[in-house]
Amino acid sequence: MPVQRGGGWKVTGAGAEFHVSRQCDAIDEACSQLRHGGGGAVVIHGITGKVQDRRTV
16 A cells, blocks of 8 residues: 555555555565465555455465
């Protein structure tokens, strides 16, 4: 999800929150966290906050 203040992208879930500078890094981090946590769904938001894609890991 895009960060409104300060720019970048936010990865949230399972009590964790990460901030990264690029959307592709946010997607990679979210997928990595889910792989290590037993799997789940990644919801990818665009710059406007609208859902762009969903991935199951």
